[in-house]
Amino acid sequence: METIRVHDKVFKEYLSADLIQQRVSELAAQINTDYINKRPLFLAILNGSFMFAADLFRQVSLDAEISFIKIASYKGTRSSGQVMTAIGMDQDLHGREVIVVEDIVDTGKTLHHFLPSLRQQEPASIRIATFLHKPEATNFSVPLDYVGFSIPNKFVVGYGLDYDGLGRNYGALYQLV
Numbered sequence: 578m579e580t581i582r583v584h585d586k587v588f589k590e591y592l593s594a595d596l597i598q599q600r601v602s603e604l605a606a607q608i609n610t611d612y613i614n615k616r617p618l619f620l621a622i623l624n625g626s627f628m629f630a631a632d633l634f635r636q637v638s639l640d641a642e643i644s645f646i647k648i649a650s651y652k653g654t655r656s657s658g659q660v661m662t663a664i665g666m667d668q669d670l671h672g673r674e675v676i677v678v679e680d681i682v683d684t685g686k687t688l689h690h691f692l693p694s695l696r697q698q699e700p701a702s703i704r705i706a707t708f709l710h711k712p713e714a715t716n717f718s719v720p721l722d723y724v725g726f727s728i729p730n731k732f733v734v735g736y737g738l739d740y741d742g743l744g745r746n747y748g749a750l751y752q753l754v
């Protein structure tokens with residue numbers, strides 16, 4: 578079993594690069610079917626989703642657009658609590674078929690707080706594609722439409738995901754030993 582060291586921690590291979598590519602192809606095929614005759618706008622959330630977004634988008638055979646955004650959080654009014662806003666959103670989402678692309682839905686907090694600001698722009702639809710989901714960790718409800726892999730609640734790196742900045746550059750996914 579291949580292991581890697583990232584900073585002070587050791588990770589073992591959990592999903593091979595081949596298995597990941599196979600699953601990404603399946604998700605792309607599903608999207609190609611679901612959005613036939615439509616022109617979806619992929620909104621990939623940086624940094625973690627860049628690799629998944631690139632591999633997925635490469636296999637989309639529709640007229641499709643992609644934009645990359647970062648999510649920043651700030652404290653909203655007392656009633657709305659925490660608000661997540663997008664940095665770099667230069668697209669008008671009104672009437673668009675939006676597919677949000679995430680690396681991982683862990684607690685679900687990021688998307689849960691970010692989706693309302695997307696909905697405010699009145700897109701025709703919003704679906705979420707996430708490479709990974711940790712169901713045991715998720716305590717904010719988020720509707721997930723395309724899930725690459727559901728994984729146990731253990732820290733992972735690789736395929737775009739990092740541990741303190743490092744580890745994004747592997748084609749496979751590694752789990753903390």
Ligand code: IMP
Pocket residue numbers: 625679680681682683684685686687688731732733734738739740
């Ligand atoms: P949330 O808890 O669903 O809001 O997840 C927020 C972000 O935490 C994700 O987009 C990831 O960037 C990061 N994250 C959560 N779990 C992991 C992990 O196991 N490895 C690397 N990053 C993670």
